[in-house]
Amino acid sequence: MSARRMTILAPEGMLGYGIPPRSMAEGMRRNPDALAVDAGSTDPGPYYLGAGLPFTNRRAFKRDLSMILEAAQARRIPVLIGSAGGGGGTPHLEWTLDVYQEICRERGYRFRTAVIGAEVDKDWIKAQIARGRTSPLDLDTPLRAAEVDRSTRIVAQMGYEPFMRALDMDAKVVIAGRAYDPAPIGALPMRAGFDRALVIHMGKILECGGAAAYPRHGSDSLLGFIEEDAFIVEPPNPDKVCTVASVAAHTLYEKADPYLLHLPGGAIDLTRTTFEQISARQVRVRGTRYVKAPQYTLKLEGVRRVGYRTLAIAGVRDPVLISQIDAYLENIRTRVAETYPDGYRLIFHVYGRDGVMGRLEQVKEIRSHEVGLVIEVVADDPDTSAAVLALARSAGLHVTYPGRKAIAGNLAFPFSPSDIKAGEAYEFNVHHLVVVDDPLELFPIEIIES
């Protein structure tokens, strides 16, 4: 490579959230060497990983992916996608491939394509538990074999190595399962030998697309230019700017500690990082250092199904009822328990009191003239869930309370039907690290022609 500079365009922070066409066009005018985008997160909660479904809309996802593939086809540059389909498990990868192949068929594109799996075999994990190779992350509880068995799906976040291997195999499009978010963005420059810490740090900023530029609204693109001893970030959208404040503040985003950011195999240390405004719209970053971990670890993410959810939404306007809402809700709970003693969870979300903050709420009194109520039931099977919710809803409507004037009904339901089947309910139950000998070992790479 002659010119030691490489340009990466992240068209957006989440594949399917909407690429602004002007940002894409401006970004392409800067002749990027690759298009790279993160497509996943645990942020939307445990459901999507468990159910094997994406959290983005298919039509929006197809539109964005079409824009990316069109640009890649025109310029003959690689496309790298991480955490395909959101959760990055096998069904998510299949969903992404289905959309991808549909686009290629419709438009006559042919790319040499690498597909990288990230779903982890339960027996393999249990073997690692037995070898003492797993450890908890942000939790106190070690991983147990029984918990692995209870999981619906477990994925591992791949690092840079599988992406680099796919590029070695001459892939032009890389569609990967669950991945460390910055890995698709940095794989090409890391393979070209650019400074590891800077590549990682640049990816940490680009993985959220235009989020590191102000004004911070809407899904948008971001350009990264990596050089020998620095990288530069710039929004292709001419109405936005990267400032030292916007870029530095983004380093905080969703991180527990902004000075030390962990990744598979190591961490980057930002204690000596400098952020420098080099033009009205560009920030140069340097000084970030790489710290190699003593052992190469991967993050495991898993969910278990906790049952089937049914819910009803209602409002209360009566001040006599609002003044004794706790006793009223306990009364409903008691009535339900007379018919269904156990085998379910009945949860009341009281908006206007602590519906938003739950146990963290310190304001105990209700200050509103009305209160919103979400009645939620989770049970082992859908029929039990529906039956318990139906009883809780009718008891809620009709139970009496001291001083009651409104004897015709206690709740205002905005919808008919009032009872909403919300399907399977999941929770995260695996959030652990596992030691591996080979960064590639959990991530099979398959080459297909699109």
Place this chain on the structure above:
Amino acid sequence: MGPMRRTIGEIAAFVTSKNAGPFLLTLDIVFPDRATYERFKALKALDRVTIAGLYGLMAEDVLKIIEFDPAYAVKITMRRPIGSGALGESDVYGAQQHVPLMEHAVAWEDT
């Protein structure tokens, strides 16, 4: 009359909350400029006991309070009482847990 007090929301440019993974919440206070940030740091107004009190947590659930000079920011990371999206949880993204911090008042004379 006692010393003047201002809320963190009045002093800072941004006060936000968000998940840092499914089991942690992270709160960021970003100040508008270096002078305001340095002045706030000098107050030493935030410690684990104070933060825990704002959220009804135990001090050991407040894991880190980090001053991040490049962004003129203070970051606080705490354990979630319930993991994101688990039964009984109320804020999957953790994006609306900032208010007790934003409304927390500290000694602050307007200059």
